[in-house]
Amino acid sequence: MKPDWEGPLGEAYARAMTYLEELPVRRVGPRDTAVELRGKLGGPLPQGPGDPVQVIAQLADGVEDGLLPSGSGRFFGFVFGGATPTALAADWLATAWDQNAGLYAAAPAAAVVEEITAGWLVELFGLPEQTSVGFVTGAQMANFTALAAARHAVLAKAGWDVEADGLNGAPPIRVLVGAERHDTVDRALRFLGLGTRCIVPIAVDGQGRMRPDALARELNQGLTIVCAQAGNVNTGAIDPLDEICELAGDAWVHVDGAFGLWSAVGTPIKGLEKADSWATDAHKWLQVPYDSGLVFTAHPEAHRAAMGIRASYLIHDENQRDPLDYNPEFSRRARGFAVYAAIRALGRSGIVELVERCCAMARRFAGQLQPYVLNEVNLNQVLVRFGDDDLTRRVVKAVQQEGTAWMSGxxxxxxxxMRISVSNWTTSEADVDRSVEVILRCVEIERARSTQG
Known part of the structure; x- marks a missing residue:
């Protein structure tokens, strides 16, 4: 039987185009509750085949009002990017090609594209030439992979083979990390068996940047990993990496740069290249579809020791790069195609312009919301507060329910x-101005309700 590709794919394409074309005018928020979604999408287990076109149509109808349009230019929640047409098209092709990107032998083109893209990324960020790169799901797995390489390296220096002997009886490791770190660092340490009690929180300044003086007091006390940050998730602040790396000496320094690392493409971050590993997301400021994270290490041998595998039933070409040596997955989709296409379409100047425009839009927000702003707006994050906790939370909820824009609490x-994160390539001055108008209106409404109460 000849497969019917055109029917379901044609329906999916038509639905996708409608969704994408309506993003600029679409309500920025879901309409349906979880109960309503279960009612539309649920039902008994299908006992027989369904018509492929109808299945796609019913799926699209069912989820339509439960989607959070994070690709909208007025979506400012979390730190979500959008997706450029080129990156999305490449991602569609990656799905159609359906390559298992773990091995060169299983997906030669995918492996070579990742190799080429890795070189471009290292050059873009100004990292050491020998830096190894892994394509993972997001910053969580990027932090996990980098810290696995760090765990290997610091224990190997102490004569311990953690990959062979595990952690029972291993020398303890202290992880020095800023008090305003992202939770993915803690979670990665849990996954790695180091546990969160190995963490030594380092005091930060008023913007969440690690204080070098506080770090210095905790160094030189055994096996150490230092976790710095390029882009605090609330303020956007970047740790003083040059001082941190100099103070750290032989300690492994990891930089969690989920979104802030991209700012280095235009304006180099002083000391960034002195670190030992880095993590970032392509699905943030590179505007690649989910999921797409990136991990870098300046020590490829530690990276491969922590992640690599040689199995008798696999085909390993020792002259080629096997992607599974650099990430924790075995079978996986070929994420490199979309990253390659995004860089090829934007180039260095396009990435710089995109990041700078988002930062300019964040400053525009801050200028119009100045009485309420809590942070120094040096990147794309704007923190605002409206008097007290209760009023602030009610304003966040009111803005989300109104539907013009969506911000996180x-x-x-x-x-x-309220955290306003400007991370989308389509955000315009008009989007900012409309959103500010709604925020201020909600502040007045909620403040009046407080007075009446």
Missing amino acids: TTWQGRAA
């Missing part, structure tokens, strides 16, 4: 805040 230094 957060907690900063023990206080509730």
Whole structure:
């Protein structure tokens, strides 16, 4: 029987185009509740085949009002990027080609594309030439992979083979990390068996940057990994990496740069190249579809020792790069195609322009919301607070429900805040101005309700 590709793929294409073309005018938020979604999508287990076109149509109809349009130019929640047409098209091709990108032998083109793209990324960020690169799901797995390489390296220096002997009886490792770190660092340490009690929180300044003086007091006390940050998730602040790396000496320094690392493409971050490993996301400021994370290490041998595998039933070409040597997955989709296409389409200047435009839009937000701004707006993050915790949380909820724009709530230094993250390539001045108008209107409405109450 000849497969019917055109029917379901044609329906999917038509639905996708409608969704993408409506993003600029679409309500920025879901309409359906979880109960309504279960009602539309649920039902008994299908007992027989369904018509492929109808299946796609019913799926699209069912999820339509439960989608969070994070690709909208007025979506400012979390730190989500969008997807450029080129990156999305390459990702569609990656799905159609359906390559298992773990081995060169299983996907030669995917492996070579990752190799080429890795070289471009290292050059873009100004990292050491020998840096190895892994394509992973996101910053969580990027931090995990980098810290696995760090664990290998620091224990190997102490004469311990963690890959062979595990952690039972191993010398303890201290992980020095800023008090305002991202939770993916803690979670990675749990996954690695080091546990969160190995963490020594380092005091930070008012913007969440690690204080070198506080770090210095905790160094030289045994096996150490230092985790720095390029882009605090609330303020966008970047740790003083040059001082941190100099102070750290022989300790392994990892940089969690999920979104902030991309700012280095235009304006080099002083000391960035002195670190030992780095993590970032392509699905943030490179505007590649989910999921797409990147991990880098300046020590490829430690990277491969922590991640690599040689199995008798696999075909390893020792003259080629096997991607599974650089990430924790075995079978996986070929994420490199979309990253390759995004870089090829934007080039260095396009990436710089995109990042700078997002930062300019963040400053525009800050300028119009100045009485409420909590942070120094040096990147793309704007923190605002409207008096007290209760009013701030109600304003966040009111803006989300209104539907013009969508911002996250957060907690900063023990206080509730609204976090505005400008991370989408389509965000315009008009998007910012409309969003500010809604925020201020919601502030007045919620403040009046407080007075009446």
